Amino acid sequence: MQKNHLRTYGNSRRYITNSERIWAQLDDPDFQKNVDLYVLQESTERERVSTQIKDTSDRIASQTRRPLRLSVSKKKDRSGVPPKEPVVLIQTSSRRESRENRDKKKKRDEFYSKKKTETHAYVKAEKENLVLAGSRPRIAHFDIPVVQRCKTVSQSTSKRHVKLDDLLRFLHQDAALPFKSYIEPFQKWIRKIGEATYSEVYEVHTRRRLVWKIVPFLKKEQLRCIDLYNELRSTKTLGDLDGFVKMRRGVIVQGPYPRVLLRNWDMYKNKYGTQNYRPDYFDKDQYFCILQLEHGGIDLEHFTIYSWQEAWIVFSKVIHALAIAERRFEFEHRDLHWGNILVRRKQASTQQVIDLLGRVSLSNALDKTNSASTAAEGDIQITIIDYTLSRLRCTDGRILYYDFDDPEIFTAEGDYQFDIYRFMRDSIKLDWASFHPKTNVMWIHYLAYQLVHKKNLPIPKKDDESRENTFFKYFIKVLNVIRPGSNNSSRYKLNSAVSVERWISDGCHLPKTAEKKLLR
Ligand SMILES: Nc1ncnc2c1ncn2[C@@H]1O[C@H](COP(=O)(O)OP(=O)(O)O)[C@@H](O)[C@H]1O
Ligand SMILES: [Mg+2]
Incomplete structure (x- = not known):
């Protein structure tokens, strides 16, 4: 297990697991070494399993001083083969269920309800262009930390609730297309070229050389519609400018991960290795968004610079x-x-x-x-x-932003990149919308x-x-x-x-x- 429960993706440069969830195969020696888990046998009776789980969870919780939840699952492993041993899902809760937290939550709820009227008035004014950029109303008369004050305003300005329908409408679709039949005509021209944090990246070389970023979304632990909407809309908006990637199309598809992509995924893994799970574990009704982008070249990390x-x-x-x-x-x-x-x-x-x-x-x-x-x-x-x-602020005044609510982003170490997230946080004081x-x-x-x-x-x-x-x-x-x-x-x-x-x-x-x- 890595330091800080950090999972790195594509070329080891990204943090993240949203809720610090770690799938661990019990026969992974590294895992055993670090956490010292029991190997549960198939034959273990139910009662013994739960005792073992309880013991283990108590022990890890006392070592890590964090509340822990353990459960047994037989989910397929990375290679798609259902594991011989049961797999234990370890979830270290990043939120402590302390009284202090409950009080904070109560205070925040009260604050939100008090602010509701004022916030609505603000959004209305902004829509009517009465509020200029940078002149947000100051909400200083409540005894509440700055963080929460800013968040209330910023959430209101970017309409945080985006649903699947909104996404489909944005992409001019009535419904999701079947994944398999959408991919079929392109199968000869597809090859996997990279891995992203939540998705896989393929090159599709027909008349043009495009890059398809295929992102699962909507379910637990996956991107939310709002995140995807922000990415699509930002990409579309910035695509008009020189130096920013151009999006040809965005498409929402639904269905199991097509075989042709899995074949590609395996070939890539055999050649370069992988840090992602084989994408065959999705449910049959899984939604994906395919961002079709112009090919922009090689990332700077791997590009050779001569002078x-x-x-x-x-x-x-x-x-x-x-x-x-x-x-x-x-x-x-x-x-x-x-x-x-x-x-x-x-x-x-x-x-x-x-x-x-x-x-x-x-x-x-x-x-x-x-x-x-x-x-x-x-x-x-x-x-x-x-x-x-x-x-960014779109031309209709809507602000797209990410609220950086994963604490893991700020705890990573080992590269100057990770310091920058902390510098940003300290300078912005969590007012991410402005x-x-x-x-x-x-x-x-x-x-x-x-x-x-x-x-x-x-x-x-x-x-x-x-x-x-x-x-x-x-x-x-x-x-x-x-x-x-x-x-x-x-x-x-x-x-x-x-x-x-x-x-x-x-x-x-x-x-x-x-x-x-x-x-x-
Ligand atoms: N338009 C593109 N052209 C060429 N390569 C791309 C393109 N988009 C993404 N990639 C490759 O895929 C990788 C991951 O894509 P990215 O959009 O940065 O996903 P993530 O949000 O996970 O970082 C990039 O580092 C790059 O190597
Ligand atoms: Mg990236």
């Missing part, structure tokens, strides 16, 4: 895309790790390849320490994806950090006067100035992607004009 100049091009293009989205939609990505930035090199024409080869060998001959400048600005394209945690472009600056800092420290680019020598060193110096300057909590950041008023972009195009306050020119 500091290329790194800078990627970096400035992401900032530019963010700045435009900030202006147009008060957009904050809030989860811009390097798995959510796709990069692609434009296919070079034969002439360009010849030029490039010439450039490489020439620069190598001239300067052995200087890695070749391999890309011009137009050669590299970036695409930002995955708006599950994002915040516009805080500062979060984009935090992710820009993360991006600079990853490019400088994680892409294995050679560090230029101090006295190196090449362009490469100049780009490297820009990165160092950016890292120092926009570091979360740094004084410089407030001195230069760098509190949005818009301001960072302006600051960069002004030369980052670096002295030499010659160097500044490179940035324009």
Whole structure:
């Protein structure tokens, strides 16, 4: 079992289990080592099973100091084979049923009912455009923590109740389509290319090269309609902007997971391994949403960057895309790790390849320490994806946002990415619905950090006067100035992607004009 009950997905970069649920096969040695569970035999009689479960649960609860629920299930395991041994579902409750909690809940309920009238009035006013962005009514006269106050307002602004019908209507469907027959015509062109937190990602290469993200939703432990609605609507809205993924279509289907996809899933697993369960455990009436997106390239984590100049091009293009989205939609990505930035090199024409080869060998001959400048600005394209945690204001005024109600998001350790969630929380003070472009600056800092420290680019020598060193110096300057909590950041008023972009195009306050020119 992993630290913090953390389940990582796709390339080990995501947290999460919503309610800290862990499926454990009892014969998994790691599991036994850590939790020391009994192996329950098929033959064990009912009564003994429940005694064993009770003992185990008491023991684990006293070790972990968290309430525990254990139950036995014979659900199929990852490979689809029903387990020989019973499987124990361990659920450590993330909410303590303490009196303190009950009191808090009561207080919150009272608060919500008191605020109902005021909230309705606010929503009405907002609809009639009487309330301007950023001028939300302050609700300061109740003796209630800030967190709860903000939440009341924000929930009202984004109409949290989205039902299946709303989703179908949004996608212009009368009903869900049968999964199997929807997939059939595409079966020759489908192959699995990746894994997402709640879903599987396939490439469908017909006339166009598309990516299908197939997301189960609606049931317990799955995405809620509101989350899916937000993702679909954000993707549709942002798709008009350069640098954001374009959605061709969204379709809701229903039915068991089709065989052709399972075959693909197995092939992928044999080749690359997997961190997901084989998707054959869904019920027959399971709903899925297929997001059909344009292929944006390879995620930045796996994309090879050859020079500091290329790194800078990627970096400035992401900032530019963010700045435009900030202006147009008060957009904050809030989860811009390097798995959510796709990069692609434009296919070079034969002439360009010849030029490039010439450039490489020439620069190598001239300067052995200087890695070749391999890309011009137009050669590299970036695409930002995955708006599950994002915040934006649509043109009709509706605010889409995620309320970050999984405490696990903030407890993960081991990568700078996880610090950013905590920085955001501390800066936003849980007012997730409002516009805080500062979060984009935090992710820009993360991006600079990853490019400088994680892409294995050679560090230029101090006295190196090449362009490469100049780009490297820009990165160092950016890292120092926009570091979360740094004084410089407030001195230069760098509190949005818009301001960072302006600051960069002004030369980052670096002295030499010659160097500044490179940035324009
Ligand atoms: N449009 C796309 N083009 C190419 N690859 C994609 C695309 N969308 C998703 N992917 C791949 O699938 C992975 C997971 O997708 P993502 O939308 O980020 O899901 P999650 O919400 O689980 O992070 C990405 O890191 C990327 O490798
Ligand atoms: Mg992602």
